[in-house]
Amino acid sequence: ELLRDNDPVRAHYQRRFRHILVDEFQDTNKLQYAWLKMFAAPGDDAALTLPAGSGNSLFAVGDDDQSIYAFRGARVGNMADFVREFAVQHQIKLEQNYRSYSNILDSANALISHNSRRLGKNLRTDQGPGEPVRVYESTSDLAEAQWMVEEMRNLARDQGTEPGFPRKEMAVLYRSNAQSRVIETALFNAGVPYRVYGGLRFFERAEIKHALAYLRLLENAN
Numbered sequence: 001e002l003l004r005d006n007d008p009v010r011a012h013y014q015r016r017f018r019h020i021l022v023d024e025f026q027d028t029n030k031l032q033y034a035w036l037k038m039f040a041a042p043g044d045d046a047a048l049t050l051p052a053g054s055g056n057s058l059f060a061v062g063d064d065d066q067s068i069y070a071f072r073g074a075r076v077g078n079m080a081d082f083v084r085e086f087a088v089q090h091q092i093k094l095e096q097n098y099r100s101y102s103n104i105l106d107s108a109n110a111l112i113s114h115n116s117r118r119l120g121k122n123l124r125t126d127q128g129p130g131e132p133v134r135v136y137e138s139t140s141d142l143a144e145a146q147w148m149v150e151e152m153r154n155l156a157r158d159q160g161t162e163p164g165f166p167r168k169e170m171a172v173l174y175r176s177n178a179q180s181r182v183i184e185t186a187l188f189n190a191g192v193p194y195r196v197y198g199g200l201r202f203f204e205r206a207e208i209k210h211a212l213a214y215l216r217l218l219e220n221a222n
Helices: 007-016 030-039 043-048 077-085 102-112 141-156 177-189 206-219
Strands: 019-022 057-060
Touching: 007 030, 019 030, 030 077, 141 177
Parallel strands: 019 057
Antiparallel strands: none
16 A cells, blocks of 8 residues: 555665566566556556666566465465466567476476466477376375385386386475374385485374373373
8 A cells, every 4th residue: 555655665665676577477466466566557557656777677486387275365376367467579489497307397288288277388308208198096195105005015026137216316205294193104004115305204293292292191090
């Protein structure tokens, strides 16, 4: 409201921030985009507070296919609005992927193509097709975890004349921390050493330690 309703304050910050970089643009919300437009007004709006010919430079980086924070207010439509309202002449699409094989990229491209209102891109790679993508549907989370353990064992085991893969070259990606418990239990019961990155092991989390401590207290006859 201060930037919107106070012309001198808005003009001061427009002059102060002449070159603006926005990263992870797909995670911005409606209010942040309105704020950005006041820092670097699109089109003729810049003439309201800035001297003629002194419009601010704005460079935005984002990936509308990676927008996953709508639940906390992110609005991926900001990207399309930005292209339209700022009359963006230079869109640079980074479509070459250096991380994945083409089988993974083709699967991702095919899935995401069904989303509506995308700016659109098609990822490609020079790394070759790689291993085919497999989809396994299990009957429960317990069965899923056990299947993972068996897959790891098969990968680690000698494959004929070829040595198996070292366990440090294997990784399990899961969608949320809550899913790690069943996977960790299956690995522990199978005697497979593992390490959790980006967080604590399930049974090392403070809330789990507290719950276990209360259970031990209930079981303690003394």
